[in-house]
Structures are given as structure tokens and as C-alpha cells.
Amino acid sequence: SEQEIQKQIEKIMDQAMRRSERYRKMKKAGISPDSIKRAFEKPVPMKVFSWKGIIDTVMTPMDSIRYYKYILNAGLMSMEPQTGYVRAYVGGIDYRFFKYDHVTQAKRQVGSTFKPFLYTLAMQEGEYSPCYKVPNISYSVPLPNGKFWTPHNADSRRIGEEVTLKWALANSNNWISAWLISRFSPQAVIQMAHKMGVTSYIPPVPAIALGTPDLSLYEMVGAMNTFPDKGVYIKPIFITKIEDKNGNILYQVAPKKTEAMSEITAYKMIKLLEGVVESGTGIRLRYRYGFNNPVAGKTGTTQNQSDGWFMGIVPRLTTGVWVGAEDRSVHFRTIKLGQGANMALPIWAIYMRKVYKDPSLGIRVSDDFAKPLKNIDIEFDCAKYDKKHKALNTDTPQGDHF
Template sequence: NDTIWRPRSSGPVEYHGKMVTLKWGLAQSENYISAWLMKQFSPQAVVDIMQRMGIRSFIDPVVSIFLGTSDLSVEEMVGAYGTFVNKGVYTRPLYVTRIEDRNGNVISTFTPFIDEVISEEDAYLMTSLLQGVVTNGTAVRLRLTYKLANQMGGKTGTTQNHSNGWFMGVMPDLVAGVWTGWEDQAIHFEDLSMGQGANMALPVFGIFMQKLLADKDFSVMAESQFEAPPGFNIELDCDKVVREQQGNPFRQREY
């Protein structure tokens, strides 16, 4: 209908129109950065890679899909994020791996579907980007409020009209997802003050992780580290790269 669609930003206006890094854009959940990326590769290309990463729900290939316009399940999201932790290999979540009778005899075993979707190098880069969200982005309260010091990444998410809040957390040995919302999408928060993933879903993840790492059977996870692939030599300090290439120090939002 010849109208212009523009994604809105809830971040500081002083950054609008300025050169920023993808790591900063992801950490701050700036929608216009996602819109720019979508324009470079096309919505259909994004849908194609999502489907290879286990998203089986219908996704309309439109530019606004990065705003959460499609209905997805927690199982699909956990499987997709697991691709980054599993070094580029998608592994479909499996609820039952073995069935035994009451005497311990194995009746049946099950193995998950796996598929190499992206390179190990790209997967490691994604874990670095996701760690930025926890270090100085929308999930920084996992450090400040919930005192989680282990290596982890994550992503907050808020769907249209503040109807659903998401948080996806990744660790070297674990991927966990939290969805909060209503089956009836007409029920939603009025604004972002409470109706965002950082306020709706992230606290659930924070409490879950506190209890998990306090359990002696899982506390070893706190020492796990993301492993760089052999020969990896890409500079992960985006600020350093910007300073060297442009001679213009990139200033991140402070917390």
C-alpha cells in the first residue's frame, strides 16, 4: 500500500544513524540492526536457515519476522540455539532415549536427528555474540542480580504487543529456554516496563540457574568454557576492531 515500515528502537537515540557493531546491536536488542541484516540476506534466506536449525512451525518470510511475528515452541528454540553450542550441528531435542522393562531389559532405544547446519567457526562466533548480551546487554542482570559468574550467553525476546517474553540461555554444557505469556494473544502487557523478555522470562532462567549450579551433581558446569575451533584467529573484541579500522573509538552503553 506504498507505506513505509520502520522498526522502532527503545534504545538511546544518540546511537541512531551511527556505525555500531553487530555485537552491540544484539546485546541491546536494537531492532533496526536486525532489520538491516534481514535486508542484506532476504527474509527467505533467514527462514531457510531457521528450518535447517529445527524450526518446524510455519514462518511467513516477511521482514518483520525478527520482531517475533511467528509462533514457535520452546522445544524448537532450544534445539536451534543448541546448534551454536554443538559447534554448528543441530541436534533435535529428545525426551526419551531408552525404554526398559521392570527388570532392566532394554525394550527400545532412540537416537536424535542431527545435521551439520553451520561451520564450527560460525557457531563459535555466535556464542561470542550471545555472551555479549549477558556481559553488557539486556541480560546483564544475570551477573548483577543473580550473581551468575559462569561463562554463558543468552538472548531476551519480546513478541508483538508485549504478548510473550522469552529468554534463551546457552552454556557450554547446557541450553535452556523460558517462555512466558498467554495462549490468547489478546492478553498482554500494556508496555515494555514489564512486558519484555528481560522482565518476564529472564528471572525464571536466573533462579533456575542458581539452583542448578548449587546442586553438587551439576556444579561442574560452572567451570565449563566455550572452546574455540582449531586455528580460529578472528578478533572477538569488536570495539578494538572498530578503533583500528576507523580510528573512531566505539563507546558502549555503560551499566
Template sequence: MAKKRIVKKKPTKDNAQNFSKYIRRFWILFTGGVFTFFFMFLLASWGLLGEMPDHTILENPKTFLATEIISSDNQTLGKFYLDDNRTPIDYEELPKELVDALVATEDIRYYYHSGIDFRGTMRAIYKMGRGGGASTISQQLAKLLFTKQVSSNKFQRIIQKVREWVIATRLERQYTKEEIIAMYFNIYDFGNNADGIRSATRIYFGKEPKDLKLKESAMLVGMFKNSSLYNPRSDRNPVGVRNRRNVVLAQMYKYEYISEATKDSLQNTQLDLNYSPESHREGTATYFRAYLDKFMKDWIKENPKPDGSKYNLYNDGLKIYTTIDSRMQQYAEDAVGRHMPRLQAEFDNQNTPDRNKTAPFLELDTKEIEKLMNSGMRRSERWRVLKLAGKSEKEIKASFQIPTQMSIFAWKNGKPTEIDTVMKPMDSMRYYKSFLQPGMMSMDPQTGHVKAWVGGMNFRHFQYDHVKTGKRQVGSTFKPFVYATAIDQLHLSPCDTIPRQQITIEAGKYGNPESWTVTNDDARYDGFLTLKAALGSSVNTATARLMDKVGPEPVVDMAKNLGIESYIPAVPAIALGTPDISVYEMVAAYSTFANKGVYNKPVMVTRIQDKNGTVLFQFTPETRDVLSAEVAYTTINLMEGVVQGGSGSRLRGSNRASQAVYKEIITGYPYELNNPIAGKTGTTQNQSDGWFMGMVPNLVTGVWVGAEDRAVHFKSTTYGQGAAMALPIWGMYMKSCYADEELGISKGEFEVPENLSIEVDCSKWEGNGTDSGDTDDDLDGVIDF
């Protein structure tokens, strides 16, 4: 069979012309496209397609940085911010696995391009975006920093994309690859006030970035796709968050950052969040941070920037270095959290409507309670807001009787909780008045550095600070000031003796308007006591006799020199602790005794730096000599008797009698603190206030417990004394501090001054003057009264 001959047709002239036409059109379109691209690129670089950042702005991108509060052990206590809770970190602080996860997921050719991934761009154009976007990490950073998300209009999106390209290339010229990655992590909003990677790791996992595990890094990188949709705290997409994390792990495996076995094992794990919100009303040291907020605002008013403008506490990224030790702060908060619910439970048990028809108030009739509640109503936030809204008093009062949806604080199984309920605002006010509140401060007497500050039990619901703002009657914790004055003026010894018998200071003496007769709580008035035993047992008549001997004016002067700033009337009754004084002042005053008579003004802030590390403030110690070392040591020796055999003795080993009486509230008992401790309990006349001031050579801590209103209190001293209300907090706190040996809290003796001329060893005097039958023949010497 003959082969069929194929005859090729010769191109005609018309066909050749058509082909050439198509070729010309292609090159015209291609050249035009390239020209248009570069022309738009040029227009964007000139700023004609929208404002572009100049060189100065690129060097210092405008971002809002939170002010960071840093503890003495270099931990973040909290931050001040309005919208952006951002604290930038350097690239070196990012774990390698976190960076690898980002590159593998977002921009695998990151280290090989200069801001624009042309290969990825061509792929995105060819697949019309179905094969993934082409934005590089540099472009995404450019969008976050300098461009805004526009509408779905395609032309506007193209313009924005061109602007991002231009800015990305400029960023690549301005910064290293590592700096760009750090900026990207620092600028991104991870939701829930987690602005930037450091806030995100602290909020979602309760740790610093350097401590992240691989699966945690993968979850955070997964959030870059959409932090709202893939938010682990949201109920919108719980499965999607985990799936997105697993996509990141798969990408890391794909590009050989991790093995298949690692990928498979981690993909089967849960997210394991440790959600730790960073807000002004939550977290650690909330009351201290509230004090610091006011401190900083006052400092900012008096310390402008070099250009005359004022620092912004919430946006300028200041760093405030404080004296608070995060470990001791946590121990203090834990001690309060353990003791207060048990004490509250006992109080509530004693103040049921059946047992006390005016509960939680005592000794008030219906009219007095109504007056007290109306006064509280006028001081409330609700009253203030409605008054500003133009409501009449009649309307405002009526609103307090309308049931309202609210969340109230409660103790549940020994833990703080919130209960959603419907309640009249007036009823909620009465409900909150039944709660006992704590105030606690701890300070190094040698430096004045405040180590712990607990102003209440829950800042979210109780924002009044009971450390510095609150002032209450100090009861017997004032007595050491009287004893110190007497020792200073009369050169008394702890072994000197004093009679128990009643004493009356007549009207007119020391300006007394009427006669003042002092009695003892135990109604014993026979025999004699050493000064050490008298203070240890807090004998009222003994303190009153010393006051009568030295006069109230020198005692007031002594208290003022020790750091008490509150008003103290120069009347004899102050001997028993009638003045209202803050925990802050009392701790500073007692610290003077522990510091050999030298007063150190409490220090909370050691320095302030700007975001660049420039020191703006450095504290200067404020000290003064108040007492001789001899008088200070003698007063300390007196207060050691309180713990050795007086009202503070339960800090020692187990005491079965005390354990039986206080079994409901003696959390942490027995404390078994057998090292030298000086201290003093304090209880006011109607059990409204319970105090304990405790000292070891390098730490002084004061604790107060009481209710908002003095009419809310225990019926008797069984539970309403300082030894039951406040001392357990001190005992648990100190046990925790001693267990943490890194803190170096002293267990040694108080240092004896050289050439001590006052006799402090009373052991050679038979009976120590503690028995009612003691006579002056048994003792060192009876003070001439």
C-alpha cells in the same frame, strides 16, 4: 476312733456301657470332624467350593501395576495409573526392621509353618477368636490375591477360610518365604493411592522403603490391621493410629527384635509424616508427565504386544526411562516458584481497578473484552460438559452468571494456595486471565536430552503446557537466526560495523505489501555499531539491515533447519520476532549453536521396558548438520555480548541501578554468574511476552513468561521486558545447578573451532563500536549497505 472304711463300688454293667458309648461318640465326632475337615480341604482343592487359581495363575498373580516414570538420575518422577498405584519391589529392597515388624505382629511362627499355623488355629478355636485370629501371612496374601470378603454368614466364612488354607499351602510350595513377604507388602492397599509398600513409603514419608526408620516401619505394619481405620491422613482415628503403631513396637519388644529402651523411646514420638501425594496433578514434573501421557498413548497405538493386543498404560507396569534430571527439575520448579509470585504481585499492583478500569486487560474496550470472555466461555470445560448434557446455549450462558462454590488458585506469602469461595464462573474466568504464566525447558545440546520441563506454575489449576503446546511471539530472541544467516552467507565478523540509522524496506520488496520503516527503542540513529554491540543492545535497525541484505527466505530456511517447526512467513518483519514459536523449538534451535552447528532433536524418553525388564523401545538420535562449526561459534560469540554488556548483563555482578528499579521482582539478584554465557533476551512490542534464552557449553535453557491473553500485559518495558520477566528464573535456576557440583554444568569457555577464519576478538578495535560517535575509522570495517 475306728477308721471309716471306704468301700469302692464296683462299676455296674450299665455304667460301663454308658462310658463306652461316650467314648465311641467322641471318636466318631473327632474322626468325622477330621474327615470333614480334610474332605472340605479336598473339595476346595478341586475347586468345588469356589474357583481356585491354577498353577499358571499362582506363578503370575493378576495385579494391576502402575507405569513408572524414571528420571535420568534413577528417581521416580511419577506414575500413570487409574485405580492401583502399585510398583512392586523385591524382598532385598525391604528393610529388615520392616520385615521383623510384620512377622512379630502378624505371624510370629511364619518361618516354621507351611501356610497354616495349626497351633494358632487350635488357640483361635478354643478361645472362640477372642485370643486373636489365626491367619498366617500366607493366608492373608491368599485372601488379597484370590478370594473376596464374604458376608457375616458363618458357613460362608468357613468355606472362605478353607479356600484360603488351600491357596496358602500352594503359595508356600510355589514361592520362598521371602517372596511371599515381598508379595504381601506389594499387594496391600495402604490408602490415599498408596497401593503397595513402595507407594506407601513415598506418599506417607517421602522416601524409598530402604530408607524407612523403625517407627515408620511400625506405623505401616500397623495399617495391615485396617488401613482405613488406622490411616494417618484420616481424621477418624488420629490417636488410634499412634496406638496401633505402639502395639507393633510392643510386639517387636515381646519377641526380642528390639530392646525395651528402644520401644519406650519410640512409643513417645509423633508419627512425623511427610505426606507427598502421588496424583496426576500433583508432585514434580507435572507438565512433562502430561506430555509423556500423550507420547505413550501414541507409542502404544503403533507398538502392540507380540500377541497383537495393546499395552495398557495404567495397568501393565511399564517403566519409562526419561532424560529429565530430578534435581534440575526441582531447581527449575523452585526458580519459577520464587519469581512468579513476586512478578505477579507487581503486575497486580499496576492493574488495580483504580489504575486500570479494564483490568487485567489493556487497550481493549468493553465490547472487545466481552467478545474475548465469550470466546473463552465457549472453550471452557464447563461449556463442554453442559453441552454434552444436552443443555441449550441460553442455559449454559446463564450458568456462568450463577454464583458457585469453588476453590481458586492464589499466591499467599509467596506460596501457591487454594481459596474456597463463592464466585460466578464468568468472574473466575476473568480472575484467572490476570495470572502470568511461565514456560521453561533445559536441554543438553550435545545429546539432545531434555533435563527440565516446567510448562506452567500450577498444573492443578492451569493445565495448558507453555513448553511445547503454547506458542508465542519470540521478539528479539529471533534475531540470532538473522545474524547467523548473514554470517553464513556474507562471512561477517562480530567486529564488522553497521549504522544505527533508520531503515525503510519499500513496498513490493520481498513481497512486502507496504513499506516497513524500522525504529530503535532508544530512538538513537547516529553513528555505527559492531555486530556484537548491535545484538547485545538488541538494536532493531541493525537486524533489519541484515535482513534486507540476505532476504527473508534464507532466514526462514535457517530457522527451519535449526528445528523451528512453526509457521514463519517469509517477510522482512520476522527479523524483529513476529512469529509465534514454542519454548521447545527455541531451545532446540539455540542448542544447535552450542553444539557446533549440529542439530539434535530433543529427546525425552531413552527407553521403555515391560514389567519383566524386557526393552520395548530404545531411542535413536535424530541429528543433522545445519551450520559450520565456525558460523555456530561466531553466533555464540555474538550472543556472549548480550551477557557481557547488553540486556543480559545483570546475570553478572551486582548492579545497583538495576537493583533499585527491579527491587520488587529480581528474586535471587545478584546472580554473579561470571563464567562464559551466551544468551538473548526477547520482548514483544506491547510487553505481552518476555523471553530469555541462555547457554553454557553443555546446557541450553529457554524461559518465557506472559499471560494467557496478549491483552494482559505490563504497561511498560520497565517490568514487561524479558530481562525482568524471564531472565531472573534462568539466573536462579543456573545458580542452583552450579551449586550442585555433581551435575557437572560447564563454567568453561565455548570451544573454539580449529582454523577459525572469522575475527571474533573485537577488543583491539577502540570502543568496540558501542558509542554513538563511533566512525568507520575506529572500527574493523563498515558493511556495505
């Protein structure tokens, strides 16, 4: 109800006031809480952030807090698959007013951008192919306490039909994620995430299949970069070397690489994630932004629409974008506005347009993902896959029918 929303807003505002630098200084000076509150309602001259530049104004400290709550922040990081070099790093929108780094410091709920870890397990085992079909129905996963975890889906498309794993990931289907985590285990997914460079604690519960963990953008970009780097995790490199004034090398980085998965598994994941952009939650990259080149991606939206993510991979650049308020309790009221495809994906699109326009960067629209050296016969076009199996008079594709 509106009354409950108003109470929630008042609570958020009070917490924000108490966390502010002004409040802490006044409290340290021995001023009583009531006097501080009154001071926060008195107009004072101040400089505030705006998208068009700094504004000199007069407002109450409380109004300035309210004003800043309406401003969304963002983080962006790009790295090169082949070298691990970090090519772009934007920790926030303006360091003078927002001093928190949203690339390495901040850890936020990742939403569906976590699902590729789960799907990597499925593709790795050899039991499942991208065109493997699963009934699109609600699944319940038993918990140790005897209860069941039963997630909901964001939409009602194709309920009761058999859907491919490619379609399920492209459309960020929660039921199929629940089905997959019941086939493996939370521990196996966590192990895969760690192999791909994630170092944060991930609770071993089935709900991680939908992206409940809090991770940094730095971790997510490093992990997703494993796919275009043919299954090899490379720790992101910020500094390659340090020299003194005479050119003597004081420090030189030694890239840290570990094999997280096979080259074939990594390629399968690239093809699955291309489906997100071809026909899934990232399709607006095609029709709104005109990206018709190979792009693998994954959108992410959190439970209460407070965090929007987009992980976008092109053959020579892996980029992640996070968008949200500084305060995670501030969120959009509807999923239409608060989804990753609406919050984070447009930033990726505008950024990549500029990257492609600069020939000195060597990142071209004509680039394509390299196929594995080992000749593999896996069908990623599931309509073709179906025709082939119907012609052979087989049942629904199961297992490793590649």
C-alpha cells in the same frame, strides 16, 4: 483511552467465558446463552489455584475467570548440547488448573529471540564480522506490493552513530535487523531456522527479522542448542530407551543430528550472544543475579508485551523460558514490566543458581565454551578491534577484516 481498554477487557472476558468447560457443558445441556450468563454471575463453591496452594472458596464463575486472567503462566525446557538429552521440562505452573503444555503444544510469538537466526546468516557468509559497523539509522525494506516496511526501535540510544553488529544484537536493535534482512532475504532466514530444527510455518516477510513468527519453546531451545553444539542440530531426546522387566531393550533412541552451520559460525554466535549478558538486554544477570561465568543469551519481548522470553546458554546446558498469560490478548501495559528481561530472565537465573548448587549434575560455573579446533583470528572485543584498525590507518572496519 480507558474506555477502549475497558471494552477490550469485556471482550476478553466474554470470549473466556464461552471457551470455559463450564460454559460448554451448560450449552451442551441445552441451557440458553442468557441463562448461562446469569449462572456465571452467581457465587458457587470452588477450588482455585494460588501460588501458596489450592484455595477452597466461594465466588462467581465470572470472578474466577477474572482471577485466572491475572495469573501468568510459564514454560521451561533445558537440554544438554553434547547429547541432546532433555534435562528439564516444565509445561506450566500447575497441570490441575492449567492443562495446556507451554513447551511443545503452545506456539507463541518469539520476539527478538528470533534475531539469532538472522545474525547466524550474517556470520556464516564471511562478509560480516561481529565488529562490522552499520549506521544506526532507520531502514525501509521494499515489499512486493510496492510499499515499504519500516520498523521502529525500542530506544533512542546512539541514533546516527555507527554501531557494531555485536552491539546491535546485544541491545536488540530493530533497525540493524531490518538492514540485515534487506541484505539477505526472508526466505534465507527461514531456511536457516529450518536447518536449526524449526518446523513451524514462518511467513516469508521482512517483519520476521523482529520475531513475528509463532514458535514453540521446544523448537527454540533445540535451535539455540545448535550454537554450543558446534553448529550441529540435534533433535531433543526425551526417552533414551525402554526395557521390559527382564532388561531386554524394546526401544533405543538413535540421535538425529544434522550440520546446520560451521563450527566457526556457531562460535561467532556464542560470542555475539555473550554480549547480550555482558552489556545488553540481559545485563541484569550480571549485576542483579551475580552470574560472572560465561553465559550466552537472548531476551525476547513481543509487540504488545504479552510474551516474555529468555534463551540462556551455558557450555553444558541450553535452557529456554517463556512467560505470559494463557490468553495472548492479556498483556502488560508497559514494556518495562512486559519485557523478556523482566518476565523470563529471572526464572532462568533462579533455576540456574539451583543447577550450579547441585554438584551431581556436573554443570560448573568454571565451564567455558570450547573454541573451534581450527585456529581462527577473529576479534570479539570491538574496542580492541577499533584500536587495531586505527593503528593500521584503515577506514571503518568492513567485510572480513578479522
